[in-house]
Amino acid sequence: MYKKIIFAILFCTGTMIYGQSGQFFDAPFGGGIGYVPAWYVPNIDPINTQLSANGMSELSSSGFYSSGIAGFLYVGFVKNLRVGGMGYGGSISTSQNIEDVNREVVYSLGGGGLTLEYTLPFIKDIGVSVGAAIGSGSLELDIYRNSGDFTWEGTWEELSDPNIPSESYNRKLKNSFWMITPSINLDYPIYRFVSLRLGVGYQLTFADEWTADNDQPVANVPSNLNSNSFFIQSGIFIGFFSF
Numbered sequence: 001m002y003k004k005i006i007f008a009i010l011f012c013t014g015t016m017i018y019g020q021s022g023q024f025f026d027a028p029f030g031g032g033i034g035y036v037p038a039w040y041v042p043n044i045d046p047i048n049t050q051l052s053a054n055g056m057s058e059l060s061s062s063g064f065y066s067s068g069i070a071g072f073l074y075v076g077f078v079k080n081l082r083v084g085g086m087g088y089g090g091s092i093s094t095s096q097n098i099e100d101v102n103r104e105v106v107y108s109l110g111g112g113g114l115t116l117e118y119t120l121p122f123i124k125d126i127g128v129s130v131g132a133a134i135g136s137g138s139l140e141l142d143i144y145r146n147s148g149d150f151t152w153e154g155t156w157e158e159l160s161d162p163n164i165p166s167e168s169y170n171r172k173l174k175n176s177f178w179m180i181t182p183s184i185n186l187d188y189p190i191y192r193f194v195s196l197r198l199g200v201g202y203q204l205t206f207a208d209e210w211t212a213d214n215d216q217p218v219a220n221v222p223s224n225l226n227s228n229s230f231f232i233q234s235g236i237f238i239g240f241f242s243f
Contacts, residue, residue, distance in 0.1 A: 030073075030240035031082070033237060033238065034235050034237030036068040036197065039064070039232045040109060046225040056098075057094050059105070060092060064091065066110075066231075067088065067090065080118055080121050082116075083114070084114075087110075089108070100147060102148055104144045104145075105143050105144075110137055111136060111179055112135050112137065113133045113179065127241070131182070133180070135179055137227065138176045143169070146169065171213065172212065175221075175225075177205040179203055180206075181201050182201055183202075183233075184201070185233075193238055195239070196235070199232075199233045199235075200231070201231055203227060203229045208223065
């Protein structure tokens with residue numbers, strides 16, 4: 001614990017010293033880490049089509065909330081370039097009781113990666129940065145149907161004897177992907193060590209292979225069911241800022 005505190009103090013002190021030296025930094029300098037909530041709007045029409053066919057209420061097509069963490073650091077030796085990382089995750093669900101049987105579908109999306117951004121040098125007092133995140137993530141679809149009655153013994157009996165009638169059903173579908181996420185962010189320092197963020201972007205994903213349960217392949221998944229998504233993000237960062 002003490003080593004971490006000492007390292008944090010040395011890091012902040014070093015950043016301040018470098019920031020006060022014009023010969024090293026004649027562009028924005030410093031860095032920070034913070035909480036980044038966002039609103040993602042992926043295409044879920046293929047899922048809603050199946051939900052409607054099964055008599056269930058649809059998932060909201062207006063998007064869902066996600067939580068994330070991001071950080072960045074101006075490298076100094078490349079003017080106005082900052083590097084960092086980010087990660088996020090969120091979900092949306094729908095559930096319904098039909099003839100005393102619980103049915104639920106949960107849509108989950110998450111990912112993370114390296115961020116590269118360039119802060120526009122002709123804008124002063126605030127940081128306006130354009131860039132992209134490069135990384136990976138996953139889209140998961142959990143489908144449940146059960147009566148809510150479970151026992152320890154019954155769980156293993158269902159595994160050993162497939163002829164035992166059961167109202168319990170669970171299926172996990174997963175799509176792992178690579179992503180490139182271009183974005184533009186505005187960072188406004190409200191204090192030397194606190195900055196607020198507002199930004200927009202688009203998550204572009206690559207990979208159309210789906211698996212079920214214990215990584216078994218799934219065929220005939222609709223091609224338009226993917227993790228491509230427009231998003232709006234905000235954030236609050238702590239660190240050392242000088243835009």
